[in-house]
Amino acid sequence: MLAAAGDELRANVYSLSGIITLPPLSGNISDGNRTEILRAAISLGTAVFRFSIEVGQDKELWREDFEWRKSKGSEDKILVDAPWKCGFKLVRLSPRTGKDDEILQKISTQDQELVAVFAWNSNLHLMDPFKIVFRGNGRTGVLGERFALMTVITGLRLWGLKQQGRTSESKIASGEARYVPGATG
Incomplete structure (x- = not known):
């Protein structure tokens, strides 16, 4: 298995968490x-x-936080060309810093780098319904293969949630109202 995405156990329409399954870090299936x-x-x-994932190359990996943000307003229209419509943009919330990490310090003026865009075809084209475009350090490969895999699988998850009507602010707000940290079931 390359990766999988789905609902948490005993999920319902108001569930706020999705489960993403990835291969082991070591590469050893066992x-x-x-x-x-x-x-x-x-x-x-x-x-x-939001999600966290290991980024980097080879044996030098560290965890960083990322957030898919639902596209809003005219400023996001420039992120993709027609017939594509920007659905979500992925921003890097916690870049690693240090003297030797100049390329990783290249972040936006709001301290959050845009690393990917998830767009769907506004013409409802069945053979080409959506696309993911890597940007910035997401495109250069400096964040690594694990980041790329997580970006693609979470993008697919967002597409599924969108088709179910579960990416709206009202649905998420309803789920937040029902969410009790630490509770099960």
Whole structure:
């Protein structure tokens, strides 16, 4: 298995978490798959989906936080060309810093680098329904293959949630109202 995405156990229409299953970090199948969480929330009035993942090359990996933000307004229209419509943009929330990490310090003026865009075809084209475009350090490969895999699988998850009507602010707000940290079931 390359990767998988789905709902958390005993999920319902108001569930805020998605489960992402990835191969083990070691590359050794006997080490078992890794499970990551994709959590939905409302931030500054828009739907966001947050995750953490190991980034980097080869043996030098570290965890960073990322957030898919639902596209809003005219400023996001420039991110993709017609017939594509920007659905979500992926921003890097916690870049690694240090003297030797100049390329990783290249971040936007708001301290958050745009690393990918998820867009869908506004013409409802069945053979080409959506695309993911890597940007910045997401495009250069400096964030690594694991980041790229997580970006693609979470993008696919967002597409599925969109088709179910579960990316709207109202649905997520309803889920937040029902969410009790630490509760099960």
